[in-house]
Amino acid sequence: MYKPTFQKRSVLKFKHFSNHGYSLFSVLGKEVLIGVLSVATLQHATAKGISIETNKVESDSTATRQSVMMDEVSVTGTRAPLTVSQQARMVTVLSREDIQAAPVQSVNDLLKYAVGVDVRQKGPLGVLTDVSIRGGNSEQITILLNGINICDAQTGHNSFDFPVDISEIERIEVLEGPAARVYGTSSLLGAINIVTRTPEKTSLSAHAEAGSYGYFSGGLRANIASNNHWNNQLSASYTRSDGYLRNKAGALSADYHTTKAFYQGNYKDDEVLVRWHAGLSVKDFGANTFYASKYDDQFEHTFKTFTAIQAENLHGRLHLRPSIYWNRSMDRFELFRGAPNKYPYNYHRTDVYGVNLNAYFDWSLGRTAFGAELRNEDLVSGNLGEPLERPHHIHGTDRDYTNGLNRTNIQFILEHNIILDRFTLSAGLVAVKNSQADMPMHIYPGIDASYRIGTAWKLYASYNSSLRMPSVTELFYSVGGHKADKHLRPEELSAVETGIKYALNGISAKASVYWNHHKNLIDWINDGTLDANGAVLWKSVNFGNINDFGVETALDFDFQQMFPSMRTLKKFSLAYNYIHQNKGEQAGIVSQYALEYLKNKLVANLQLNLYKHLDLGIYYRFLHRMGSYPDASNQRHEYASYGIVDSRLSWTAQKWSAYVEANNLLNKHYVDYGNVPQPGAWIVTGVNINL
Template identity: 25%
Template sequence: MASSLLPSQPLFAQDKNTDLDPVTITASLNPVQTSRTGRNVFVIKGDRFAQLPVHSVDELLRYLPGVEMQMRGPAGSQGDIVMRGGTFQQVLVLLDGMRLNDPNTGHFSGYIPIAPAEIDRIEILKGASSATYGSEAVGGVIHIITRTYAARKDSPETLAVQANGALGAYGFASLNAGTFLKKGNNIFSAGILSNHSDGQLQRGTRGFFHNNTVSLSASRFLSEKWKLSARAAFDQRDFGAQNFYTSFVSDTAKEKLSGTWAQMQVQRTGRRDRLTVDLGYKNMLDRFTYNSGSIPNSSRSELIQVLVRDEIRLREHTALTAGVQLINKKIASNDRGHHNLLQAGAFVVLNQQVGEKFSVNPALRVEWNESSKWELIPQVNLSYREGDFQFRASAGRTIRDADFTERYNNYNKSLVTGGRIGNPALNPESSFSYEAGADYFLNNHLKLSGTFFQRFHEQLIDWVNTPYANMPRKENLSPTGNYALAKNISKVNTRGVEGDIQFNQKTGDQQQIWASAGFTWIESAGTEATPSLYISSHARILTNLNLQYGYRNLTLSTAAIYKYRTAQEAKAIGARMEPGYFVLNGKLQYAIWKQQLGIFVQVDNIFDQSYQDLLGSVMPGRWVMGGISFRR
């Protein structure tokens, strides 16, 4: 007998699914349309990647509504992910349900070990989600779901191949290619993303990059009930990192990272439940060289995780997901020492539909951590549909524990004359968030969303400039040094407004328009007399825009961002972070054979805007490139 609960089907009978109201698994773990979750969720299909003027997954995220990428370098070199005015450690990144956040530092959250050709969709859940996912899910969750893991047994047999190659100024060379095959009960997918450049000129150095990601995955339906999936990936990045972390004149840094990622999933789909067991392993080696005269910082981090969850359909309109999670974090570093941390969690999420219009989704998690011990994390989401309007609200608690850099940075060195100093005595962050919003759907072509949110944060962890006399540990510090200490800030309150637009319309085979835009206004206020580093750098106004227009064989795509934030200046290195900037990328593509083979020209930063997202990290000016693409 065929199973009644399929991996990518909604649990409840819903309106016809569209691009504007797709099924999501991120908001409540059960597959359900976004309009029923009570949350602000944005979903983008993986196929959009090859059509938009971007070079890496972090660059794609940069132009999606509500996501602030604080870029240090292009084409996957480094970018901090910020949502709703939090810090870059307060966004959780998932790959097919497994957390990617590195235990060393949140700066590595943008290193997503997946080739774009393998992506089925990206789901962006904005706001508090710790009751479901635990630590780090404060500002939001970014969930990358791949074609192999999303495939269903009844999906048609498919062979898909795509490839994009480009050459450009400053020795730029790029390859983005992959294949997907489903035949019978077997699924296979593989991809490669490779970006290289000598780099544009910076302060006496060049912003070079040599970034490569190779990934492959496979699934097999062993029977009507059982599915086995596995993935392996290798990620290597080598780039100029001048002033990525400091604003010192002596900083001419380079950084090189190499990582491996492996995960496996066993899934049993029964008549009324679906049991899933996930295993994940991550290993990353980071070598950071401050300048030619310094000894490189070498840090190897490991992340081992097990996640078991069971989605149970209790009644026609009631579903329950319960699960347990075990995580082990390790680091071995000549800078931060050798450390190991164990944490665990148990959670339950209820999906209850009341009548045809109302849905309620409460969640509760118990989290344990060797450092911070026990935490109880509740949340509730509400949704009500009336005609073309969807009203939603959510409230819940979030937590985040310090990473190894925040606790132990520069602790293993004999002498530190300046820079950021870790603090082993840090307490975990805690906050309470609430939000309320509404969505308007028009003829399956247009969706308008508006959301007000507020977060009350206690014990927030951030870097604060601290005199030598006030440092809690002075053994390896210089009395004349300038230091930023990782501290718990007493209180930080953040409030904001989000507005999103999504539009999609196709007229026959001749014309198609797809667009997304987001506007975010954020205000944060803290109790510290000295402003903290990252709270003072998040955007106060953020606008993201994607637009794609196709007519016959011609396709024009643009991606734009406008950002307004607090101005900063570092006179010693001649760096100034202007309060506002606007960046526009454009791509023009022409299909020369059967809508499968095309040529394109792309211009990044069309108006040659001079800008920095983080003080001293100079972003590239205008960049011209062209290439060829193939899709089958």
């Protein structure tokens, strides 16, 4: 992941007479900044000369400087690093400021406020969440940690089990639409890249919060920086809750315990930057009816580890960025909690090894990037995959892994970027081959273009294509009311998008229109068949070809940048996404994913400063989902539209902050997925301390 080096600049503010009635500045009706030269310098600087550190500065120019700085931060919308202002594709960036202001306790919850993202919860606070983009499902996007693919080959349900607490995140980049040239072919409908922060100075911080349903979360972070070259950071957090659901016997069945630990470090000198991380995530949760509506006492345990090392040379015509990683996932599913005698537990272990090399160089005709990645996914299981020649013992049990699947994905990427004063063109292709499908090398092209009109407007258009291999669950999960097809064909998608963006003086707006064509789309369907136990039987199939048409709009006002004397109103944003599919529900067939998409999503956000350091944030979401679902008696129900209000009241001082958050403030009853009810009003209060 490209990360520029930055140099801080200070702003000189003349305010000695600004509060007196006889002051000339008072007559003008606003404070005057003697700092124009500094701002002008920022506007003409490159990404390597501007800080992304968002230290609080008590100046009316803060919003302006942060806006300029954000434009110059490199985000990953292309294979070669380009700044936000240079990107030909639109990348939604949730900044650290956005993260700190939102009434959320997990990344999953934060993504609810991204209008193009569909967050379907089966448990609160990120316990079990399916995240998708633009009408897809959780298998069709790539999740990355600092640019490293951490997707779970077993199932997309567990892709968000990563080791980083939300307080450790610098920003989140959401790339909507096929991202094969950037993140590999598994990113069929987009990618979400989570970028962690490493403060430049030695520091110590802690946080704790508690709330409804026996909720508690606490964490520590220590950062040690030395000699301007080395930086090491260690963090740990623990979260638990009694949950909000009980089974028919009256016992808790949505409780959970989560432990996370994360170490990251980097070394930097004038020639090279090396970064590394290692982390673990342990989660135990009651799964109620999360996977099968007939059984209300399911349980799951997951244990994941993540390791990676990345490097980059900082000088020379050819920039090389190699990386190597290993992610391990272990999963135990209990159809009947704590009762293996009633139904044997399902055990799975997945090891993902990857190595990739990205490179780019500048020359007279632009910036050219190329890369290659080798990714091996090795799964052993008690019931997924083909029979193993030699069983592997399951640690801590008297059982063996008897089945498994090993597949290798190889891909090569070539991309060229033409960057002119007002015009950016990025074109390239990805060539991919996967051993599991025994397919020949397939090539998927893409092209993005943008044109800047003046300083405020940008027009853009793109065509991209991609492929996704079926997950191991889609290929082999034939237990507990499911019947898989190991001969599923890979999904393919091509997408066209065009749009316009405006940003000037605190007002930003964008609108886009997109069209997606799915081929061999994979889905789980129910045609009314019941399994041997009388439960609904879900089958994995290549559902066919589906076309999506979508419109996405957003409007943002930064009032403190628009009106420097404004204090109460800080920000207001409004965004809307509309999707229409050309295929609806068929008589006698219920789709679990493909036809259960968000047709309408509206998100609004108002940020207020009530008094000095006292801030209030109010969030509203309206969702209208297509499709229907069967209950435990196999009776079909249409998804109902719903609106949710969340809020956060916070007091922020220099070294500490305290807050109260309310989710689902109006206590709405709704479902995101099947017949799993979501919690009512959920209140959390907490404190952060920074030393």
